[in-house]
Amino acid sequence: xxxxxxxxxxxxxxxxxxxxxxxxxxxxxxxxxxxxxxxxxxxxxxxxxxxxxxxxxxxxxxxxxxxxxxxxxxxxxxxxxxxxxxxxxxxxxxxxxxxxxxxxxxxxxxxxxxxxxxxxxxxxxxxxxxxxxxxxxxxxxxxxxxxxxxxxxxxxxxxxxxxxxxxxxxxxxxxxxxxxxxxxxxxxxxxxxxxxxxxxxxxxxxxxxxxxxxxxxxxxxxxxxxxxxxxxxxxxxxxxxxxxxxxxxxxxxxxxxxxxxxxxxxxxxxxxx
Amino acid sequence: xxxxxxxxxxxxxxxxxxxxxxxxxxxxxxxxxxxxxxxxxxxxxxxxxxxxxxxxxxxxxxxxxxxxxxxxxxxxxxxxxxxxxxxxxxxxxxxxxxxxxxxxxxxxxxxxxxxxxxxxxxxxxxxxxxxxxxxxxxxxxxxxxxxxxxxxxxxxxxxxxxxxxxxxxxxxxxxxxxxxxxxxxxxxxxxxxxxxxxxxxxxxxxxxxxxxxxxxxxxxxxxxxxxxxxxxxxxxxxxxxxxxxxxxxxxxxxxxxxxxxxxxxxxxxxxxxxxxxxxxxxxxxxxx
Numbered sequence: 001x002x003x004x005x006x007x008x009x010x011x012x013x014x015x016x017x018x019x020x021x022x023x024x025x026x027x028x029x030x031x032x033x034x035x036x037x038x039x040x041x042x043x044x045x046x047x048x049x050x051x052x053x054x055x056x057x058x059x060x061x062x063x064x065x066x067x068x069x070x071x072x073x074x075x076x077x078x079x080x081x082x083x084x085x086x087x088x089x090x091x092x093x094x095x096x097x098x099x100x101x102x103x104x105x106x107x108x109x110x111x112x113x114x115x116x117x118x119x120x121x122x123x124x125x126x127x128x129x130x131x132x133x134x135x136x137x138x139x140x141x142x143x144x145x146x147x148x149x150x151x152x153x154x155x156x157x158x159x160x161x162x163x164x165x166x167x168x169x170x171x172x173x174x175x176x177x178x179x180x181x182x183x184x185x186x187x188x189x190x191x192x193x194x195x196x197x198x199x200x201x202x203x204x205x206x207x208x209x210x211x212x213x214x215x216x217x218x219x220x221x222x223x224x225x226x227x228x229x230x231x232x233x234x235x236x237x238x239x240x241x242x243x244x245x246x247x248x249x250x251x252x253x254x255x256x257x258x259x260x261x262x263x264x265x266x267x268x269x270x271x272x273x
Numbered sequence: 274x275x276x277x278x279x280x281x282x283x284x285x286x287x288x289x290x291x292x293x294x295x296x297x298x299x300x301x302x303x304x305x306x307x308x309x310x311x312x313x314x315x316x317x318x319x320x321x322x323x324x325x326x327x328x329x330x331x332x333x334x335x336x337x338x339x340x341x342x343x344x345x346x347x348x349x350x351x352x353x354x355x356x357x358x359x360x361x362x363x364x365x366x367x368x369x370x371x372x373x374x375x376x377x378x379x380x381x382x383x384x385x386x387x388x389x390x391x392x393x394x395x396x397x398x399x400x401x402x403x404x405x406x407x408x409x410x411x412x413x414x415x416x417x418x419x420x421x422x423x424x425x426x427x428x429x430x431x432x433x434x435x436x437x438x439x440x441x442x443x444x445x446x447x448x449x450x451x452x453x454x455x456x457x458x459x460x461x462x463x464x465x466x467x468x469x470x471x472x473x474x475x476x477x478x479x480x481x482x483x484x485x486x487x488x489x490x491x492x493x494x495x496x497x498x499x500x501x502x503x504x505x506x507x508x509x510x511x512x513x514x515x516x517x518x519x520x521x522x523x524x525x526x527x528x529x530x531x532x533x534x535x536x537x538x539x540x541x542x543x544x545x546x547x548x549x550x551x552x553x554x555x556x557x558x559x560x561x
Binding site: 015019020113116117120121124127128129132201209211212214219222223224225226227228229230231232233234235236239240243244247 | 344345376377379380383384387388390496498503505506507508509510511512513514515516517518519520521524525528529532
């Protein structure tokens with residue numbers, strides 16, 4: 001590449017200033033038994049849900065869990081483009097993307113490994129809920145974009161995508177709900193923020209056996225877990241206990257999702273009449 | 274994965290025999306198939322291992338390289354996983370065909386090894402704040418015969434056990450610190466892999482939870498749980514795979530059975546590797 005002599009060329013590799021400020025280890029709960037943002041360990045963040053935010057998509061959803069904001073669009077069912085992908089069962093594709101400015105550190109435009117992994121996890125969570133046998137030879141595309149990430153992005157994405165699928169009129173066995181927890185030693189906190197997620201995963205001393213986070217996706221009316229994933233080192237007993245806690249929290253969110261869906265239908269009816 | 278076409282009758286056969294607590298090859302639900310492990314068979318690597326689990330064949334080579342440290346974590350070394358699905362295993366992997374599977378396996382391995390107690394990361398740091406070792410762990414999939422994730426993780430752990438990192442001498446002169454990597458093949462240090470996890474996949478077939486499923490059994494299972502289990506019985510990563518869903522009770526049962534199998538497997542593997550180390554055996558390699 002020809003160099004421009006009038007410009008001062010910067011270094012080839014650059015680092016974010018955040019790389020050099022080492023975050024000191026934080027306590028998950030303070031002396032008043034409250035978390036950094038003033039919540040109790042078992043307290044969820046306030047949630048806002050709306051369907052039908054993208055007019056050109058077949059179905060769409062928007063979710064806000066305090067500072068975590070996710071938007072999702074569903075297109076299809078449409079014809080499978082490649083002939084070799086033909087199947088009698090419908091195909092579901094998921095595309096999970098953080099916007100470049102959504103996290104503390106800037107992300108790249110291209111989908112990185114973490115986003116690919118999250119796409120697969122999202123697909124695993126939604127696939128059991130969709131009646132794919134009703135959509136032969138066709139595909140349904142789900143696009144999830146995280147606008148702002150303040151922890152528990154995967155569970156927000158799952159809820160948002162299931163709302164978008166339902167609002168698109170895709171036949172489903174049940175709505176999918178999701179919930180996350182973070183654990184450290186004997187403490188379990190629900191719906192962790194980004195700082196809390198980071199704090200449990202970036203533990204520095206080896207002595208702690210129990211430190212990690214977990215996300216569970218749940219289908220309430222058939223009482224089944226459609227996806228479960230964990231990070232960090234966790235004891236088996238804690239894992240089982242946290243899973244049940246996640247399921248409980250999912251059930252708390254069920255009416256919110258139902259209400260958002262009903263509101264969307266009523267709005268649509270009011271528009272047409 | 275490779276195409277296994279099973280007729281409904283064959284699936285029913287596997288499901289029904291499972292109800293009578295028999296698997297198609299006569300194993301119990303928590304039994305592994307016969308496994309062969311060999312380490313140090315590729316001379317150009319710093320550590321290598323080959324695992325053959327029934328007909329699943331995995332080859333792992335580890336190469337080390339000195340790189341600048343990650344400014345976020347100035348006192349630890351790094352590892353990176355790469356997986357190549359050879360088209361030898363199945364024509365479906367030709368070109369970019371194996372990419373999806375490869376990224377799934379590497380993502381699971383990365384997650385399982387991301388906890389600080391998996392391997393001794395601080396020992397991989399050469400000069401805090403400046404230089405550390407980066408381990409390139411390259412996995413080659415030569416044949417698929419079911420239970421890939423488990424076999425790959427066993428092969429990776431064996432290769433890390435076999436790893437020989439050259440010693441580095443540091444001399445201080447006016448220009449800064451000079452690093453000198455020893456080229457003596459007997460001047461090396463080893464890595465402690467006691468805490469490294471092994472992935473255990475528990476398949477749900479009918480009402481039963483089965484480990485080390487063969488290819489045919491994998492076709493019959495709608496949902497499986499993968500867990501990275503350490504020697505101590507802790508879980509370093511977990512995920513569910515497959516198009517089906519699971520209920521909470523069976524998940525906790527599956528976790529229990531994975532823990533039981535994983536702890537035992539870790540113990541056996543380390544024993545075998547230690548004994549192999551002690552005796553001077555000629556490498557068998559690919560000739561059997």
